[in-house]
Amino acid sequence: MxxxxxxxxxxxxxxxxxxxxxxxxxxxxxxxxxxxxxxxxxxxxxxRGLLTGKSSSPIGLTFDAVRVDSKIPMTEVRPYDSNDKDFRDKIITSSGTEVTSLESGTGQVGDYWDKHHLGSDVSLINVVNGEAL
Structure with a gap:
């Protein structure tokens, strides 16, 4: 095992x-x-290679999040809100119809998801980690 x-x-x-x-x-x-x-x-x-959303859009899920890094030292978990500036560009939510293999900052990582999409009932949550200064 x-x-x-x-x-x-x-x-x-x-x-x-x-x-x-x-x-x-x-x-x-x-x-x-x-x-x-x-x-x-x-x-x-x-x-199938990299699976991510093309851009951030609202999804039908509610969840809690916390951001722990040198720029935003949150001390408590709070409900995720796509309009919250502390989470903008760090947590990207999208539906299965908006999938891609293109990662910002990296470029194209495969092409499967550009040709094949998932249903609108699928929710993607992409947590972006690491940032070069």
């Missing part, structure tokens, strides 16, 4: 960060192979 701690980033277990739910099913101890976790819908997303 694979140990996903070994594939962590800087000791951070990414499965734990998303409550052991990478796309659709739960992995109670963080050791199940990705293939076993993916539902039929999830398998459509796997190994």
């Amino acid at each position: 694979p140990n996903y701690i070994d594939s962590s980033i800087d000791g951070l277990n990414l499965y734990l960060m998303v409550r052991n739910n990478p796309i659709s099913l739960q992995d109670s101890d963080g050791r199940a192979p990705d293939e076993d976790l993916l539902s039929k819908e999830g398998k459509r997303l796997a190994k």
